[in-house]
Amino acid sequence: MDLQISVFLLFILFTAGHSLSCYECKGLNGSCADQTVQTCHSGYSQCMSSTGVSKFGEVSGKVKTKDCAFACQSGSLNLGYIKTTTSCCDTDKCNLQDAPDPSDIPNGKTCYSCDIQSCTNTLICSGDEDHCIQITSTFGGQSTVLKGCASKSLCDGIEFDLGVASFACCKGNLCNGAQSVNQRWEL
Structure with missing residues (x-):
């Protein structure tokens, strides 16, 4: 019984201080080539990757973003002039891949x-x-x-x-x- 309690306390000790690490980038030109790894602040429990495509008349653009997220939901959103897809995950550096294009x-x-x-x-x-x-x-x-x-x-x-x-x-x-x-x- 004492061994079980000791193992449980060691588990809590080793996991309590862990902070999530996520890739970060803001690719305003449609590329996340210059991404870095950041340690997320307390309360940020997910990594996210997002790809947004906008079109206003003949002007269009693509933005790719990666970051830590407080709350994140994977999926796609289309407002007509802007479409975005977001991918969320919850392990260290899990957002290496870009979110797919809408x-x-x-x-x-x-x-x-x-x-x-x-x-x-x-x-x-x-x-x-x-x-x-x-x-x-x-x-x-x-x-x-x-x-x-x-x-x-x-x-x-x-x-x-x-x-x-x-x-x-x-x-x-x-x-x-x-x-x-x-x-x-x-x-």
Whole structure:
């Protein structure tokens, strides 16, 4: 019995001081060639890798990011003018590989998206984006709404209300239309 307690205490001693290490980079030119390893701050329990592609008219760009994460959910998000995929993991230096580029292969699902004038645009979802999402944020009394497509894996981890921003997902074509953001939608 004393041996079991001693082994348990040694295990706690050796694991309590361990901090997660993740690769870090901010590739604004679409490449994470200059990545470094960093020790994550207390409370950051995951490593993440993200690839974002934006297109505004004829101007497009790609950003790759790697870092420590407080909370991270793997999946894809498509707001029409920006698409992103995120990969999350929870072991040392597990984010060596870049997150994949967002898919351009349509999957038959459609959701509403927003532009500067309205949120009634129809967006064709792609890849594993099988849910619609609505993000509402409030800053300085002004409300901003974003709508688009998202993967189920992303929706499973982000449906919540932070007070200044709320995230809600639903399943079904154009289900992120005129419904209230306070309504909880069925996954």
